[in-house]
Amino acid sequence: MKKMSILNKLEKAGVIAVVRGKNKEEASKATDAIIKGGITGIELTFTVPNAEELIGELVEKYSDREDVVIGAGTVLDAVTARIAIMAGAEYVVSPCFDAETAEICNLYQIPYLPGCMTITEMKDALKSGVDIVKLFPGSAFGPSIIKAFKAPLPQLNIMPTGGVGLDNLADWFKAGVTCVGVGGNLLAPAAKGDFAAVTEVAKEYVAKLELIKSEV
Numbered sequence: 044m045k046k047m048s049i050l051n052k053l054e055k056a057g058v059i060a061v062v063r064g065k066n067k068e069e070a071s072k073a074t075d076a077i078i079k080g081g082i083t084g085i086e087l088t089f090t091v092p093n094a095e096e097l098i099g100e101l102v103e104k105y106s107d108r109e110d111v112v113i114g115a116g117t118v119l120d121a122v123t124a125r126i127a128i129m130a131g132a133e134y135v136v137s138p139c140f141d142a143e144t145a146e147i148c149n150l151y152q153i154p155y156l157p158g159c160m161t162i163t164e165m166k167d168a169l170k171s172g173v174d175i176v177k178l179f180p181g182s183a184f185g186p187s188i189i190k191a192f193k194a195p196l197p198q199l200n201i202m203p204t205g206g207v208g209l210d211n212l213a214d215w216f217k218a219g220v221t222c223v224g225v226g227g228n229l230l231a232p233a234a235k236g237d238f239a240a241v242t243e244v245a246k247e248y249v250a251k252l253e254l255i256k257s258e259v
């Protein structure tokens with residue numbers, strides 16, 4: 044089943060790179076640099092101008108890479124979700140939960156990862172067929188919150204995003220998250236045009252993740 048396969052790829056990727064950029068070219072080069080560094084989860088955000096074009100290009104470019112999973116981020120409504128899905132996005136991420144976006148993702152059997160901060164939002168997301176919630180912003184809580192959320196909702200898969208970096212990666216995974224979203228801490232050199240540095244930082248995340256997974 045395609046949806047399950049995408050969810051499995053997200054879990055296996057562990058780190059999902061939240062790609063922003065001032066234009067399509069910067070975001071494209073940053074994505075290539077991240078994948079070159081070994082990170083296989085890409086969330087191409089709709090704050091990038093013409094994001095849907097780039098999603099289509101990236102899906103095509105990495106079509107022979109079974110491990111690479113390319114989704115759309117900062118999707119605020121169902122119209123944008125449909126545009127992203129038609130462009131080839133394999134999953135959809137929002138900063139907040141939107142029931143209509145969940146419906147359109149369910150229609151096409153595409154995983155929807157909405158931003159949630161409360162038990163009520165998480166419960167509503169689960170009832171709408173969501174498989175992984177994005178705890179956003181993760182920096183507002185910290186890893187210790189995972190145990191508290193999972194006490195009443197042990198079935199919840201959580202992807203914290205916002206403030207996740209090399210310094211707290213292990214703590215999040217030890218707390219029981221399914222995967223994490225990482226933006227600024229990974230992509231900072233891209234804004235200065237240093238894509239080789241992005242690759243090096245990505246390699247550090249991959250190495251750390253391997254170590255964490257061998258310990259968890």
Ligand SMILES: O=C[C@H](O)COP(=O)(O)O
Pocket residue numbers: 061138204205206207224225226227228
């Ligand atoms: O939507 C996600 C955020 O933009 C990523 O947050 P971050 O840059 O703190 O990792």
